Amino acid sequence: MSPVVPAIVPAIVPAMIRLLLGLLAASAASSVSAIDYSEQRQPCADHREFRxxxxxxxxxxxxxxxxxxxxxxxxxxxxxxxxxxxxxxxxxxxxxxxxxxxxxxxxxxxxxxxxxxxxxxxxxxxxxxxxxxxxxxxxxxxxxxxxxxxxxxxxxxxxxxxxxxxxxxxxxxxxxxxxxxxxxxxxxxxxxxxxxxxxxxxxxxxxxxxxxxxxxxxxxxxxxxxxxxxxxxxxxxxxxxxxxxxxxxxxxxxxxxxxxxxxxxxxxxxxxxxxxxxxxxxxxxxxxxxxxxxxxxxxxxxxxxxxxxxxxxxxxxxxxxxxxxxxxxxxxxxxxxxxxxxxxxxxxxxxxxxxxxxxxxxxxxxxxxxxxxxxxxxxxxxxxxxxxxxxxxxxxxxxxxxxxxxxxxxxxxxxxxxxxxxxxxxxxxxxxxxxxxxxxxxxxxxxxxSGPRIETRLFAGWDYPDDLCEQPERVKLAYKNGVPMGGELSDPPTADASPAFMLAARQDAGTPGHPGMPLQRIQIVKVRVDAAGERHEQVLDAVGEDDGSAGVDTDTCETWGQGHAQLCTVWRDPAFDAGESAFYYSRVIENPSCRWSQRQCVAAGVDCAAPESVPDDYAACCSATHRPVIQERAWTSPIWYTPAD
Incomplete structure (x- = not known):
């Protein structure tokens, strides 16, 4: 070996190590972040493939x-x-x-x-x-x-x-x-x-x-x-x-x-x-x-x-x-x-x-x-x-x-x-x-x-299994075999196929001093245009229901009843027609609670049963147009289906 080589090796090895580490770091960063950044920033440590x-x-x-x-x-x-x-x-x-x-x-x-x-x-x-x-x-x-x-x-x-x-x-x-x-x-x-x-x-x-x-x-x-x-x-x-x-x-x-x-x-x-x-x-x-x-x-x-x-x-x-x-x-x-x-x-x-x-x-x-x-x-x-x-x-x-x-x-x-x-x-x-x-x-x-931090997802595909909600990798499978909210359904694989929708929601977790409200139900809203160009809409309860088991006392704004911390179901459209354009979105509904105005009316001691006692500044509390109870909600973006022709 030439006497020059040993002198070069100590100088080359650290540089090669640095180069190798840089390539490994770059590879790791690219595997962690699939985001194509349009400006200078560090990749986020909390990066999740399925969002x-x-x-x-x-x-x-x-x-x-x-x-x-x-x-x-x-x-x-x-x-x-x-x-x-x-x-x-x-x-x-x-x-x-x-x-x-x-x-x-x-x-x-x-x-x-x-x-x-x-x-x-x-x-x-x-x-x-x-x-x-x-x-x-x-x-x-x-x-x-x-x-x-x-x-x-x-x-x-x-x-x-x-x-x-x-x-x-x-x-x-x-x-x-x-x-x-x-x-x-x-x-x-x-x-x-x-x-x-x-x-x-x-x-x-x-x-x-x-x-x-x-x-x-x-x-x-x-x-x-x-x-x-x-x-x-x-x-x-x-x-x-x-x-x-x-x-x-x-x-x-x-x-x-x-x-x-x-x-x-x-x-x-x-x-x-x-x-x-x-x-x-x-x-x-x-x-x-x-x-x-x-x-x-x-x-x-x-x-x-x-x-x-x-x-x-x-x-x-x-x-x-x-x-x-x-x-x-x-x-x-x-x-x-x-x-x-x-x-x-x-x-x-x-x-x-x-x-x-x-x-x-x-x-x-x-x-x-x-x-x-x-x-x-x-x-x-x-x-x-x-x-x-x-x-x-x-x-x-x-x-x-x-x-x-x-x-x-x-x-x-x-x-x-x-x-x-x-x-x-x-x-x-x-x-x-x-x-x-x-x-x-x-x-x-x-x-x-409408204000709460409800978490909800909507997916649609042609071959979702009925037990998709029970599967530990349900979101991964939903992406793999379908499209999320905002997406467009592909052509049906067979003439008699009907789309399946995975609807999932989790109630607002709230904070230690202010817990979130339970969920009442998830609805699916379908709007379609038939062959004659007529528009039709349908609203169905997909999971959960309004069975009267939960409510709110408008005199105190105290809520009562149970509800759901989480809801998930696979819903199939029984009336799907491959020749009709349509879109679907889900609406997540919380249990009833007091609206902001009723909360303030209660805090002010307003008694609408005694009109003479109601201050003029709070007359709106007893107005015929006042809705004291609301059901907070979330609306997903739709998923569209368009016939191939």
Whole structure:
């Protein structure tokens, strides 16, 4: 051996060992994490192949939203994320030295959240609150500071109906656009500050905003929340003023983000369609012309999810006493069909998602594309900057269109009777990272709850065994032999095959001092379109039942009876027709409990049997429209079946 070799070996061996260890580490990391990260971060230590549920809120307003700020909200985006992670949040009204007279704190932190301030007016809000900024002394800002409720209606009407700024923005609106850069940058910085990029993956933030459009004649809500995959975002939010049509938003996002160079990626979530006066799901294009396949394709591409509930009500299905068979549709239904307060009552076709997604099946027959193939989430739409504050027993009101508390704590109930604490978005993902959660949204493996942290799954396949729920690897087998919520069933293997669905749920575990409610039942909801194009819907109890064995004493709000900690079953569709388009989703129902309003009526000692004793501020407790009892719930995203032809 050459005398040179021994001298080289000591130098080579450590390098080879380091290289080998690096390759092993890289191999281990790739085997642990199947996530293709779009930005720098450590792989999550808690990574599960068959996914886990993460609870969050994708609809949160802070001091940069006009409606929140004119109601006295001072919460910053960073404070909103801190609240989501478990910190105490002071809220209005405020003392002279800036101390909040009320406060909120979550019993359990969220897993993810997104501040979604209105894009249209963040420049004006910043301008009117920043002495020395050009426009600060304009008449519009004087109205904002000295008559905030007037400014709320004036500014909103101009931006969401007229699609225009209010004349304080200078040539080409440059002053307001420049003023918007500060808040938009702060939103991004707050999201970065609170995003846990370590392998602990304790909390995830998303950069996003609300696109705030309206239909001028009906007052219909056309609002959408825009969610970005990572920190790569456009230089300014794309607003309704930039282009007053949803298709304009999608195309602008495609140009500036999804199809642009770089890592920018986005999706859009329509929210509370129950107040859209039917325009959110009209079956037409934005200009009222017939929908074509290109428009349908673009909508399906950008809008994989819809918000099924928030504090302004539930959008699942319409209820009318004596007409609607599904009485559970009466859950948190609003008395009007629009967001502007016009006194027009809701109808089956004014924005309820069960009906809308059924229309999507019919449109697919015409266009070859289903524009309404959407999964479900819920959120709060809080205007206090309090993501996830959805507990019935801690509700202080959420602001927005509700009762303001800028100057004093409202006497009596803290919000309008028809409003509620809102819900939560739940995403089934391998880990708590932006990319994993964003992928879950895009594939629609998502669901919404009315507030509780119910865990639920829905799978469908052609050869699930009857005892799948009893098998220790049931989830693995369900993925292997079928599709999860949000998925599409393949063609049936035989002419007489019928799909089987595994429905599973676990009650909210609660906390040591506040246990969760037991479950009553899981229902399966089926909507189909027959050969003649007629839509049909069916709601069936799949497992569990309403047998009257559990209830609540509305005089004390004490609950009684048993219920189920877990439920699981395999349900087969006995009426399946391979020639009909259909979708299926499950609805998990808790035992009855007191609604937030009844809890506060009880705490105030209201006795509706003695009307003369009821204070005026609590008259709503005895209103004919008051529903003292609720059954909290969860809605899974649907699974679709489309005939091969």
């Amino acid at each position: 886990q549920p993460f609870f969050g809120d994708l609809h949160v307003h802070t001091r940069y939203s006009l409606d929140a700020s004119t109601q006295g909200t001072r919460t910053s985006p960073a404070q909103a994320y801190g609240f989501a992670r478990g910190e105490t949040l002071p809220v209005q009204p405020w003392t002279d030295d800036g101390q909040g007279l009320r406060s909120l704190q979550l019993r359990r932190p969220l897993d993810f959240a997104m501040v979604s301030d209105h894009s249209e007016l963040i420049g004006e809000v910043a301008m009117c609150n920043t002495p020395g900024m050009e426009g600060y002394s304009s008449w519009q800002c004087l109205v904002y500071r000295y008559w905030p409720r007037g400014a709320f209606y004036l500014f909103n009407a101009w931006s969401s109906i007229k699609a225009s700024h209010l004349g304080l923005c200078g040539d080409n609106d440059l002053l307001c656009l420049e003023a918007a850069r500060g808040p938009w940058q702060e939103m991004q910085e707050a999201a970065e500050q609170h995003y846990d990029r370590s392998d602990e993956c304790r909390f995830t933030t998303f950069v996003g905003y609300e696109w705030t459009g309206g239909e001028p004649d009906s007052g219909g809500n056309l609002h959408r929340n825009v969610v970005f995959r990572n920190a790569s975002v456009p230089p300014l939010p794309i607003s309704f003023i930039d282009g007053p049509a949803a298709s304009s938003l999608w195309r602008s996002l495609d140009t500036q983000c999804n199809s642009a160079d770089g890592d920018c990626d986005s999706l859009v979530i329509p929210h509370n369609a129950n107040l859209s006066a039917g325009y959110m799901y009209s079956g037409l294009k934005d200009d009222g012309s017939p929908m074509d396949s290109e428009y349908a394709r673009l909508r399906r591409q950008f809008e994989p999810l819809a918000e099924i509930m928030q504090h302004k009500g539930a959008s699942e299905c319409f209820y009318q006493a004596g007409v609607t068979q599904d009485e559970l549709c009466a859950f948190e239904q609003q008395p009007v069909d629009n967001i502007s307060g016009l006194d027009t009552p809701p109808r089956p076709d004014t924005g309820f998602l069960r009906r809308a997604l059924g229309d999507g099946l019919s449109l697919e027959r015409e266009l070859g594309v289903n524009p309404y193939q959407q999964g479900f989430i819920a959120s709060t739409d809080t205007h206090l900057g309090a993501p996830g504050a959805a507990d019935e027993d801690r509700f202080l009101g959420h602001g927005g269109a509700g009762v303001p508390a800028a100057k004093e704590i409202p006497p009596g109930l803290p919000d309008k009777l028809e409003y509620n604490p809102g819900g939560l978005a739940v995403l089934w993902a391998e880990e708590n990272s932006r990319d994993a959660l964003f992928d879950a949204m895009r594939r629609r493996e998502a669901y919404g709850t």
